[in-house]
Amino acid sequence: MELGLTAADGWPISNDRESIPIAKTEIARMEATLRLVLASAKRVGPPSHHSNCHGLTFGSRRTHIPSPLVDIDASATIQELLGHDGYGRVDNPQEGDVAVYRAPSGEIDHTGIVCWIDPLLSVVYVWSAWGGLGEFRHPVLATPYTECVVEYWRLER
Numbered sequence: 001m002e003l004g005l006t007a008a009d010g011w012p013i014s015n016d017r018e019s020i021p022i023a024k025t026e027i028a029r030m031e032a033t034l035r036l037v038l039a040s041a042k043r044v045g046p047p048s049h050h051s052n053c054h055g056l057t058f059g060s061r062r063t064h065i066p067s068p069l070v071d072i073d074a075s076a077t078i079q080e081l082l083g084h085d086g087y088g089r090v091d092n093p094q095e096g097d098v099a100v101y102r103a104p105s106g107e108i109d110h111t112g113i114v115c116w117i118d119p120l121l122s123v124v125y126v127w128s129a130w131g132g133l134g135e136f137r138h139p140v141l142a143t144p145y146t147e148c149v150v151e152y153w154r155l156e157r
Contacts, residue, residue, distance in 0.1 A: 011081075089152065097153060130143070
C-alpha cells in the first residue's frame with residue numbers, strides 16, 4: 001500500500017507500506033560484525049517491517065522510500081527528493097538536518113536525522129534505522145556504513 005507522499009513541489013515519492021520480512025541471518029551477521037558500533041549506539045526502537053532508513057527520515061517512519069516493490073534506483077530517488085523538497089547541502093549540521101551517507105561510488109546508501117550535537121565534544125548524533133537491528137541514536141560515524149562519507153542537508157525554505 002502506497003502512501004500519497006509528495007515533495008514540497010508536488011513531485012510524487014515512490015514508497016510502500018508493505019510488510020517486508022527481516023531475515024534473521026542478516027540480523028545475526030550485522031550484530032556479529034558491528035559489536036563495537038553497537039556499543040556506542042543507543043537502540044531507541046525495534047526493527048520495523050513497515051519502513052526503512054529513508055522512510056524514517058523522509059516519511060515519518062511510516063513507509064519504505066522508495067518502494068521495494070518497484071525496480072527503481074534508491075540512490076537517485078533520494079537525490080531527487082532532496083532537490084524537490086528544497087534541501088541544500090550544509091557544512092555545519094544542526095538538529096533536524098538530514099545526514100546522508102554516500103558510498104565511494106557516489107550512491108546514497110543511508111539517511112538519518114541529526115538529533116543532537118554534543119556541545120562539549122562537538123560530536124553529531126543521528127537517529128536512523130539499521131534494517132533488522134532497529135532504530136538507533138548514534139555518533140554520526142558509528143554506523144554499519146563505515147565506507148561512506150557523510151553529508152548534511154537542510155531545508156532551505
